[in-house]
Amino acid sequence: MHHKNRSYFTEDHEIFRKSVRTFVEKELLPHQKEWEEKKFVPKEIFKKLGDQGFLGINYPAEYGGSGCDLWYKVVFAEEMTHARMNGFAMDVFVQTDITSPVIEKLGTPEQKKEILEPAIKGEKILALGVTEPSGGSDVARIRTTAKKVGNEYVINGSKTFITNGSRADYIVLAVRTGGSITDKETFKNAYQGLSFILFPTKTEDGKTRPGFSVGRKLLKMGNDSSDTAELSFSDCKVPAKYLLGEENKGFYYIMQNFQGERLITAVMSVASSRQLWNDAVAYLNERQAFGRRLADFQVWQHRFAQWAAEIEAAQELTYRAVDLYNRKIPCVKEITMAKLITTELVNKLAYDCVQAHGGYGYMAEYDVSRIFRDVRLLTIGAGASEIMREIIVKETGLMR
Amino acid sequence: MNIAVLIKQVPDTETKIKIKPDQSGIEEGDIKFIVNPYDEFAIEEAIKTKEKIPGATTFVVSIGPERAGEAIRTALAMGIDKGIHIVNNEPALDSYLTAKVLHGVLKERNISVIFSGKQAIDFDHGQLTQMLADMLDWPCVMITESFQLKEDKSGAKLVRRLGGGAKEIYEIAFPFLVGCEKGLNTPRYASLPGIMKAKTKPVEKLLVSNYLEGQSAFVSYKNYELPPERMAGKKLEGEPQIQAQSLVKLLREESKVI
């Protein structure tokens, strides 16, 4: 273990780090080129991750988890970066940090047995369905409806940009069970009419649920190894037992759920920043121009010294948020700030790293060109930077 | 049946080694330590063997400072049952003294087979296993690339690699020692549940000083130096004939080898 990390990580965290690193080097990195090119990662890899215990890091043993603290998740997120597949890493974090936590928190024992347990084993894949074609930031205005008819919900509407969407077994689906976004009377309280449904994409006989369909494959700027889909629901019925938590409390659940997602986004952004920095510095030390190494030019030395300092600052802010969240101390402000600072940082840094690589930085075969495209998502997904600043405005009480 | 594995904690192969200013050793501050890679094959083979023998117990033994505890816990996380940490606070052990201490610790433990790496990648001596074999008066097969337990579990069939693609095949009855080579198996990585379970596995702590029996090392380390930096290469340009001519010229005049 690096002695400077001792205040955050114990020897066991470091043993875990090596285990994840070896897994990543042997099971993921060798396939990186192929999976990025084919824009597809085989489903079996989830099972392999599950076998190593990576998908149930802090869940109770009862459901197959390891009951570890949050720092193990930080280790996992940091090491996953070495697979150099931000897209696939996102698929995995949708499973571990964006969908399963809310099931663990609010699910009934039956729901956990059916969904959480196989998700931890990597046998079932989960997705989060919040964003709709008409908007993602403004969660309160969700249009997809679920009407209770007898002992079922009948769902109508559509979702877009859904990670793991085309092959998810269950979608943690945000739906409108009350309120309205058209009726002026009820609109004011639109956010009070949202619910989460643990939508099973297949019926019990393993067939696609009638009324549910996955639309075209979405072509993206980056994150090629990630599965991103458009979903539609037309008079699609699910048994009422799949309601998660209480009806009409969905807005609060969604907001709470964002915390873990934003925190892990910050951790990954810092890890990506370190990787970009290391790659670029290695290149600067190799590449010659005007009879010198690029690293001999003071302009590059200063620029990357500055980035090193900013990465360190972003890292500390993130670790502080992790520490608070780990100790269950309210930290919406810290997590929001970490998400904002780290995702903006990694994008600005990526710009400079492409610049340092010159023309090669623009070539698809260089990692830096792909990572430059991949990290662009980070200031948009999991709550855009503008939304982070909105939250910070409230949290700091700056409007008096 | 007891199966032992000898492991050593060594600097990570990716670590840049720095020498202390007084040249008495290497700077440990920034070094990441790992389980000697060849020892991982030994750990894996021990676990695989144990899985085939009901009631068998595996344990790892490591001599080293406090930090070596991490290597032991890594082995426990992979699936070894117990650990013995022989704490060494006087760093200067040579291979002979290391074998001596291990002999003292292991001779009375009713062991059937001892797995080790074929060498440790820090000093690359590659002689400890053989010395220990001599002290125990047991057979020993080095550079083993295949290990097959016999049907009746009284011993094993081993394949040892020789140069030029030749192989030696041994059939030996327990007890004996095995020096493991790359390719013997694919070491498993510690799973998270494995790491959590390892926390409750017993690690016995002993002191090197209690096993020295008044002996001292044959080898002493005077000082450490980094090997000289490799000089930059030269690229010869032009037609093949011109290149050949300039090569001959360089070999004659600069390096004076012909």
Ligand SMILES: Cc1cc2nc3c(=O)[nH]c(=O)nc-3n(C[C@H](O)[C@H](O)[C@H](O)COP(=O)(O)OP(=O)(O)OC[C@H]3O[C@@H](n4cnc5c(N)ncnc54)[C@H](O)[C@@H]3O)c2cc1C
């Ligand atoms: C690759 C990818 C994967 C995704 N995966 C998922 C997923 O798995 N599940 C899921 O539910 N969603 C997912 N999303 C959706 C993502 O969360 C949304 O794109 C995001 O929330 C932004 O919503 P939007 O795209 O509708 O943009 P809009 O909400 O339309 O925003 C457009 C712009 O306006 C700004 N803006 C919005 N409101 C304000 C305001 N109040 N003040 C100032 N500026 C504002 C935004 O910051 C943004 O810059 C994914 C998106 C992508 C690209």
